Amino acid sequence: MILRDLFSYSEEGAGAKSSNPDKGIDVREVSCHTALSRSRLPGLDFALNPYEGCEHGCIYCYAPYVLKARPSLWGKWVNARMNIPTLLRKELKTKNGMIGIGTVTDPYQPVEKVFSLTRRCLMEIVRKDAPASILTKSELVIRDISLISELSRVEIGITVTTMDDRIAAKFEPQATPPSRRLEVLRELNDAGIETYSMVGPIIPLVTDSNLETLVSEIAKSGTRRVMADGLRVRPGMLEEMHKSEVFNDTDFRWGFDRAISSASYFEKAKLRIEELCADAGLAYECAF
Numbered sequence: 643m644i645l646r647d648l649f650s651y652s653e654e655g656a657g658a659k660s661s662n663p664d665k666g667i668d669v670r671e672v673s674c675h676t677a678l679s680r681s682r683l684p685g686l687d688f689a690l691n692p693y694e695g696c697e698h699g700c701i702y703c704y705a706p707y708v709l710k711a712r713p714s715l716w717g718k719w720v721n722a723r724m725n726i727p728t729l730l731r732k733e734l735k736t737k738n739g740m741i742g743i744g745t746v747t748d749p750y751q752p753v754e755k756v757f758s759l760t761r762r763c764l765m766e767i768v769r770k771d772a773p774a775s776i777l778t779k780s781e782l783v784i785r786d787i788s789l790i791s792e793l794s795r796v797e798i799g800i801t802v803t804t805m806d807d808r809i810a811a812k813f814e815p816q817a818t819p820p821s822r823r824l825e826v827l828r829e830l831n832d833a834g835i836e837t838y839s840m841v842g843p844i845i846p847l848v849t850d851s852n853l854e855t856l857v858s859e860i861a862k863s864g865t866r867r868v869m870a871d872g873l874r875v876r877p878g879m880l881e882e883m884h885k886s887e888v889f890n891d892t893d894f895r896w897g898f899d900r901a902i903s904s905a906s907y908f909e910k911a912k913l914r915i916e917e918l919c920a921d922a923g924l925a926y927e928c929a930f
């Protein structure tokens with residue numbers, strides 16, 4: 643029923659196409675061949691992505707370049723891998739190791755309210771009590787607190803690139819505002835779930851404009867660990883980013899491009915975050 647509230651929906655099953663006319667997002671139900679793919683990301687053995695594509699549409703997202711998708715359409719389509727919970731149940735019989743949930747998509751993007759694929763995968767992970775690491779920008783993760791709490795080994799990372807909701811809306815148009823993400827961190831910590839905050843990608847002139855407040859708010863949320871990441875620029879990515887209205891401001895564009903082309907910019911930003919974390923008593927990891 644919820645599905646019909648949000649999407650026009652075909653009941654033809656896998657391969658059928660649905661769309662959300664209000665947001666102009668195409669949602670397609672598809673089948674996949676594998677649930678758990680080997681991951682080369684640090685600390686992860688497997689990647690689990692219940693969706694392809696991401697409605698959050700962050701303008702700095704490198705996933706379309708990894709997936710060879712059209713960057714200009716990123717955020718406008720999602721493929722829901724309808725059979726992934728069933729595949730996962732089978733694969734968990736033989737595949738053991740840390741599962742990263744949401745490595746090239748946000749597992750709690752709005753379409754998860756409709757399909758619950760992430761939740762159904764989590765149910766399989768809980769059944770096996772497999773270790774899991776979830777990364778999201780969405781408050782929807784709160785829905786699954788009681789399920790996640792059943793796991794012996796789990797962590798949830800919440801990404802925060804700025805404390806300014808207005809600016810975040812330009813870079814991460816469909817994601818939960820950062821002020822709410824900080825509350826989500828607090829709620830997860832209150833529930834006794836291990837959390838970290840992903841400060842990344844560091845966006846020049848945005849993330850670094852008020853790092854003191856950002857780190858201090860993370861510490862106040864009860865989170866004890868910060869991971870920082872730089873902006874991973876792929877061929878054609880800057881040209882695509884420049885199309886965003888935020889780059890109409892020529893001073894911003896000039897400063898941003900200058901920072902990106904400087905060899906030392908991210909190194910300095912990383913050291914500053916590390917210092918602030920040390921002052922706030924937060925553990926610090928660098929992902930770049």
Ligand code: SF4
Pocket residue numbers: 696697698699700702703704705746747748779814817
């Ligand atoms: S939430 Fe993550 S996967 Fe989704 S668009 Fe943003 S950066 Fe990309």
